[in-house]
Amino acid sequence: MKIDKIKILEVAVLAGKILLENGADMTRVEDTMLRIGRNAGLENVVAFVTPTGIFISLRGEAYSQMESIQQTTMNLEKVAYVNQLSRKFGEGTITISAFYQLLQQIDEDIKDFNFWLKTLAASLVSASLMYIFGGEFRDFFATFVVGGMGYMLYYFLNKRTEVDFLNNGLVAFVIALLAGLFVKLHLGTDMNMIIIGSVMPLVPGVKITNAFLDGISGHTISSMTSGLQALLTAGSIGVGVAIALKLLL
Template structure:
């Protein structure tokens, strides 16, 4: 095999893109093992946790290579996960040069969203719908939708400056609660609790928590516990952000 180190690096690129896009550890490890076998490695041992990946492979001439990759930030991007899965299936059937695999993965990572309005529209619909679903009025739904715009803007700005996720969650929660209190104070909204609930649904780490349970069930106990603990920390950050504002406004009495 020519340039096994470069080949393994390309395999790690695929795993990193999956993990940073919100894929569960079992999917990441399985994809990397399949790609490694497709490129001729006789054995591949993969360890993936929330913040790191380590891969050790053995070549046909009994050469052992180990590479690691530090994971600093993770999010949720089903578009990337689907694209990488499709690419990996094609590569397993018909392997391509590692340079081309790296280029295609980079194209997936940097590909612009063709429907840029999709995410802000989802924010509006989700917040407004849940505010009404839990018992709020139509005015509460509109107020929740306005607050979700602030959440979206803060999320975009936080990603641009690489703000630490827990800090970003707390800041988003506090700003959203302040905006919700303002809508009630000005008469735009009626029920502060329903407006806040509608927007909290946007911040709850549902996918990371579900992935952590799946990792635990399939035997990746360490990864699952780390992911579950991270989800709990994010939930606490949401509560802390809301509490900081509500204590200043006197709770529901605004």
């Protein structure tokens, strides 16, 4: 049976693109692409992944595919589905053509959660973490509201600009001001705990984790890139809160 090498590479690069655009680390992306190629019978497959591009080719042959990555988001549901399909392909339960069609469906049909659901989740995360970190239950409502308002601002800022760390800094500034306002209106008691809980949805936890995973796996460039992005984001959050506190105190 003749192997359609171009089709296999197209499937591998599409799977890698979906993974990388939706929050997977470089190690997972590269490993998935190589597994797809080898499970399809291509032992000489070579993959190279960067934060802005994916490359896959066959060593010693004139077959290659590449894909640019313009924008990344966070949708781990897509990552889970791609991993599931990759395992099914490795087990031989789906063909390469079916694999490609299912990947296209995942990329096009699985949408992000709606705005209000994500806002509600951000509010609950903010209030819950405030309490877990030692806050008082009487600040639960204030943190719930401030965290939700902060996420709403973050959502709309991301629609206007893609400079993520600046958006985080501005949102953190507004969150700190809102926390101070709630305390002055006697709707909250501990401004510090309200701020801590409310900024938690902004913290780049996945980027920090990916930076460590890539560093351990030897992906120095991607590790440094993810780490720098996380550092800029965390720093901008701290600066935003510090400026607001300077104005409040």
